Every structure is written in structure tokens, then in C-alpha cells.
Amino acid sequence: MASYHREIRKWLGILLDKFFLEAAYDPKPLGLSLSQAYVLTQFPDGASLTEYIQFYRVKRSEALSQLDVLIKKGFVEKVEDPADLRRRKLLLTEEGKRLQAHLLHELEEKMEFILSGLSHNEEVGILKFISKINQLTVEKYKVNGGE
Numbered sequence: 030m031a032s033y034h035r036e037i038r039k040w041l042g043i044l045l046d047k048f049f050l051e052a053a054y055d056p057k058p059l060g061l062s063l064s065q066a067y068v069l070t071q072f073p074d075g076a077s078l079t080e081y082i083q084f085y086r087v088k089r090s091e092a093l094s095q096l097d098v099l100i101k102k103g104f105v106e107k108v109e110d111p112a113d114l115r116r117r118k119l120l121l122t123e124e125g126k127r128l129q130a131h132l133l134h135e136l137e138e139k140m141e142f143i144l145s146g147l148s149h150n151e152e153v154g155i156l157k158f159i160s161k162i163n164q165l166t167v168e169k170y171k172v173n174g175g176e
Contacts, residue, residue, distance in 0.1 A: 044143075056132065060102060068095045069104060070132050074121050077110070081119055104128055 056066035073084045082092040096119070099105040104125030110116040121129060147155070 059128065059132075065095060065098055066132055069099060069125065069129050070136065072099075072105070072119075072121055072125070072129065074119075076119050077116055078119065099125070 056063065059066070061069065068085070071084075073081060076084060078096075081096065082089055085092050085095075096105065100107070103122055106120055106122050107117040108120055110118050144152075
């Protein structure tokens with residue numbers, strides 16, 4: 030049976046380049062890196078700092094670094110938790126909510142552009158491929174000491 034790994038890698042690389050490197054999704058004009066934009070699009074509004082760190086499953090220092098940037102740029106703020114004054118909640122500011130909506134809209138628009146010309150059979154094939162990749166990566170993540 031022939032292996033298409035090399036061809037699949039090539040085309041996945043081309044797709045990612047088009048999507049992320051050729052300004053299909055470029056948050057730089059907004060003053061954000063790709064990782065900062067990702068954090069903003071997925072931001073768990075109202076989370077505690079501990080919940081925020083657990084949500085991203087990254088080192089505490091990395092999560093705090095991303096959070097500091099978003100706070101300094103005025104997209105996120107820390108506010109006292111009315112239920113427990115010792116704790117703080119992380120909330121999107123109005124500017125953060127606008128930027129989040131803008132980024133999500135841009136992302137959705139690019140995804141729709143990519144997916145718009147597919148036939149039903151192509152959609153099914155892609156869905157099966159993504160499902161299999163997801164299944165394999167989840168299994169490998171659990172084997173290596175993940176959750």
C-alpha cells in the first residue's frame with residue numbers, strides 16, 4: 030500500500046502557510062502576535078488566574094506573559110471577585126470584546142473561503158481525516174502523562 034505521508038505533509042504545510050503566513054489571518058496590524066490573537070479569541074471571560082492557566086495548559090510563566098501583554102494593551106482587566114475579595118477575575122474590556130469579535134469574524138471568513146468550494150464527499154473525507162488526527166493526538170497526549 031502506498032504511503033502519502035510526504036504529500037499530506039506538503040499540502041498541510043502549504044495550507045498553514047497560506048492561512049498564517051500569507052496574511053490570510055494576520056493580527057500584526059492589530060499589534061498582536063498569532064499566539065496573543067489565539068489567546069484573545071479563546072479567552073475564558075470571567076475566569077480566575079488559576080482557571081486561565083488551566084484553560085491553556087501551558088506553563089504558568091507563559092500564561093502570565095500572554096496575560097500581561099493583553100492587560101497592557103487594554104484588552105483584559107483584573108477585577109475583584111465580588112464573592113471573594115481575595116480573588117480576582119479576568120474580564121475582557123470593551124476594546125477586548127470588540128477585538129475578539131473582529132478576530133473571530135476574520136477567522137470565520139477565512140475558514141468559509143477555504144471550505145466554500147468543497148463537494149459533500151470532500152467535506153466527509155476532510156472530516157474523517159481531522160477526526161482521525163484528533164483521535165491519535167489525544168491518545169498520544171494521554172499516554173505521555175497528560176490529563
